[in-house]
Amino acid sequence: MITRFPSLSRKFTASYEPWKSLDIPWTPVTTALENSKIAVVTTAGVHHKDQEPFNMKDRDGDPSYRIIDITRPLSSVMITHDYYDHSDADRDINIVFPVERLKEFAKAGYIGRVADLHYGFMGHITGKYILTLINKSAPEVADRLKKDNIDIVLLTPG
Amino acid sequence: MGLIQREIEKEGIPTIGVSIVREYSEQVKPPRTIFLRWPFGHPFGAPFNTAQQRVVLAEALRALYTIQEPGTIIDLSHKLRGEKFDGETIDIILPRGLNESRK
Numbered sequence: 723m724i725t726r727f728p729s730l731s732r733k734f735t736a737s738y739e740p741w742k743s744l745d746i747p748w749t750p751v752t753t754a755l756e757n758s759k760i761a762v763v764t765t766a767g768v769h770h771k772d773q774e775p776f777n778m779k780d781r782d783g784d785p786s787y788r789i790i791d792i793t794r795p796l797s798s799v800m801i802t803h804d805y806y807d808h809s810d811a812d813r814d815i816n817i818v819f820p821v822e823r824l825k826e827f828a829k830a831g832y833i834g835r836v837a838d839l840h841y842g843f844m845g846h847i848t849g850k851y852i853l854t855l856i857n858k859s860a861p862e863v864a865d866r867l868k869k870d871n872i873d874i875v876l877l878t879p880g
Numbered sequence: 881m882g883l884i885q886r887e888i889e890k891e892g893i894p895t896i897g898v899s900i901v902r903e904y905s906e907q908v909k910p911p912r913t914i915f916l917r918w919p920f921g922h923p924f925g926a927p928f929n930t931a932q933q934r935v936v937l938a939e940a941l942r943a944l945y946t947i948q949e950p951g952t953i954i955d956l957s958h959k960l961r962g963e964k965f966d967g968e969t970i971d972i973i974l975p976r977g978l979n980e981s982r983k
Contacts, residue, residue, distance in 0.1 A: 744909075747950070813927045875885075
């Protein structure tokens with residue numbers, strides 16, 4: 723709906739009440755950039771075409787995530803997200819999921835390496851799913867990132 | 881996005897987020913953010929403008945190493961269209977030894 727009427731996006735933003743946090747978590751950066759392994763977590767609705775798309779029918783969104791394996795061709799990836807106009811990102815996924823730019827940075831030696839596995843969420847999670855996100859999906863992904871020895875996580879929106 | 885970022889940081893991995901809605905970042909309070917006043921669907925800029933996408937990526941990585949205060953939002957003034965980006969810019973944003981400046 724909102725994809726077809728982009729002007730609705732800003733109205734949605736105006737009515738969307740974000741979670742208000744008091745504390746701010748902090749982990750110091752200890753690994754040099756050129757030795758760091760980097761993964762991306764995106765809320766732009768990115769997933770593989772052969773994975774179940776995000777649920778667009780639930781008004782509170784979809785708090786689940788998809789594992790994006792970039793050893794597969796980039797053409798295997800698509801976007802399911804009705805709350806922003808992703809027609810430009812459909813043509814060049816790097817504007818929401820900059821995996822090709824990261825690979826270039828690794829090749830040029832700015833960063834150590836790019837992870838094989840990245841994580842796709844759908845943004846605009848509201849209502850009952852906020853706690854599912856905070857208590858289940860996000861910690862699960864954090865655990866996977868830890869097990870994959872990720873040094874830096876880059877978060878990108880839709 | 882910020883809520884997920886906070887959980888990952890809590891688990892002990894440093895994070896940097898790219899924001900296009902400053903109000904969300906102010907309220908959700910992720911640890912480190914760069915902000916661009918760009919439209920939805922374009923956090924790294926315009927499709928196929930690879931030089932522009934590299935600049936945003938470099939700015940994000942730089943912010944990871946330069947932000948010292950939890951909750952900092954760095955406002956970037958890059959333009960979505962009409963700004964010329966070139967390869968040399970990356971070395972200015974991400975100088976070698978940037979990591980050392982923190983130690």
